[in-house]
Each structure stands twice: as C-alpha cells, then as structure tokens.
Amino acid sequence: xxxVRGAGMSSLLGMPMxxxxxxxxxxxxxQQRLVAQNIPREKAKKVxxxxxxxxxxxxxxxxxxxxxxxxxxxxTRQIFDRIAHSSIMRLSESSMDKLYDLxxxxxxxxxxxxxxxxxxxxxxxxxxxxxxxMVSSDVLSLLDAAASMATTTYGQLSPGSxxxxxxxxxxxxxxxxxxxxxxxxxxxxxxxxxxxxxxxGMLPLGFAIPGQIRFFPRxxxxxxxxxxxxxxxxxxxxxxxxxxxx
Numbered sequence: 001x002x003x004v005r006g007a008g009m010s011s012l013l014g015m016p017m018x019x020x021x022x023x024x025x026x027x028x029x030x031q032q033r034l035v036a037q038n039i040p041r042e043k044a045k046k047v048x049x050x051x052x053x054x055x056x057x058x059x060x061x062x063x064x065x066x067x068x069x070x071x072x073x074x075x076t077r078q079i080f081d082r083i084a085h086s087s088i089m090r091l092s093e094s095s096m097d098k099l100y101d102l103x104x105x106x107x108x109x110x111x112x113x114x115x116x117x118x119x120x121x122x123x124x125x126x127x128x129x130x131x132x133x134m135v136s137s138d139v140l141s142l143l144d145a146a147a148s149m150a151t152t153t154y155g156q157l158s159p160g161s162x163x164x165x166x167x168x169x170x171x172x173x174x175x176x177x178x179x180x181x182x183x184x185x186x187x188x189x190x191x192x193x194x195x196x197x198x199x200x201g202m203l204p205l206g207f208a209i210p211g212q213i214r215f216f217p218r219x220x221x222x223x224x225x226x227x228x229x230x231x232x233x234x235x236x237x238x239x240x241x242x243x244x245x246x
Contacts, residue, residue: 010161011168012067013153017124018076018169019064020146021110023055024127025103026080030089031134043088048134050087056142065149070172101178108173109188109195116204117162120169121154200236209237 027048034044054060071079077100084091084099091099110123128147132140157165177193188196203209215225 009067010157010165012069013065013157014070014165014168014172015068016061016064016150016153017120017165018070018107018172019055019079020124020150021107021127022076022080022103023083024124024131025106026084026099027051027131027134028106029099029102030084045136047087047089049136049139051083052131052135052139052142054086055083056139056146058142058145061142061146061149065153070168073172073176102180104173104176105178105180105183108170108176109183111166111169111173112195113197114166115202117159117166118205120162120166121150124150124154201238202240203237205240207239209239 030051031044031048034047039047070076080100080103081096084096111120114120114123125147128143128150132143135143154162154165179189179191179193183189184191190196211229211231213227213229215227217224
C-alpha cells in the first residue's frame, strides 16, 4: 500500500518538473533568438534576467511544489505567455506559438530519451545549471533554491514513483506531434513528427551490456558461468559507473 501511495503522490509532483524544464527550454531558445537578432548584449541580459526573476520567483516555485494535478495544456501555456512577456520583450501570438512548440517538443524528446526514470532529475538540474551561465549573479540564488527543492523532492522518490511521474508527464504530451525544423534536420524527428530514439549510449544504473547471460550454480557447482552472445547493441552501449549517479 505504501508503494501505491508513493506512486500516486509522485503523479501530483509533475507540475514543478514541467514548468522548470519547459522554462529551461524557453531560455535556450530566447537566448539564441536574441543573439541571432543582434540585440545589444546588456539589453539581452536584462531580458533574460527579468524572465528568470519571474519564472523562478520564490513564492511561485513554492506553490508549484505543492502536490497538485498537472495543469491543462491551455493553463500551462498561459503561464509561459505571462513569463515570456514579463520583460521588455514582446512576442506576437504566432511567435509565441512557435516558441511553445519548440519548448514542448524539446522537453518531450528529453523525457522519452531518459534511459531510466531517475534521469528526469538529471534533466531538470541540467536545465537549471545551464541557465546559470546566462544570468548575472543577482538572480543565481533563485536558481539555486529551485535546484535545491527539485533535488530534495525528487531525489527521495523510489524508482517506481519516478516511473509514475514520468508516465504523468508523458500523458500530457500524448498525441501531440509537432514537426520542428531543427529536429528534422538533425534526424531526431521523422517526417510524421514521431521521435527517433537511438539505442546506443549509457545504460541505466545496475544494467549489464546486452548479450550477457549468467548461469547461477547449483549447490554442487562451484562457479557462476557467464556466456556472451554478441548482439547489435553489444558494442554501442556502456555500463554506467556507480559514481556517475543518475
């Protein structure tokens, strides 16, 4: 029963992860746009700092971390409409539509690319760490507070609870396919907007290279036998070291 309650509670903790990660994607995109449009450096820094102050406001983040159901897509979009326009920058409705599509598609790809549910916390802290490089020191404390709350909240969840949280987040993106030009060019998306997942890379913590079969001994058999059957994935996957974390 405790495991069931834990999984149920974790599904009520999706909102902070949704907002923090979509916010991280938004910051990447806006910074690239400001550079591409040759916006003066000081003005661009002010835009980024103003948005960070609004998005990671202490009271706002505290409210997000209260157990609650995920907001509807429309309500979440309204949050980011207000955040994006909390600075001197102004976006047309069309530009905001494109921005939000990029944000949601980017985060969706990161969720389904996680090799294990615990990687969701790594994705979240990576977003916050990267935003730190974009802003001045006067707003770093807001990012640090958000990172601390995320680590404290999600770091103590069981693997089952993290899996339930991942499922909750993915439900929000179900049947929502948007073609994104950079993803299509990089081969991350197919022409029907479905995602392309590559099997190579780091395995989840505690997993062995595919193709290894271990035969455990009977009482009169002295050693464990290990047999290797080379598979297509054998040479493209790497075992994750315990010191790497999740």
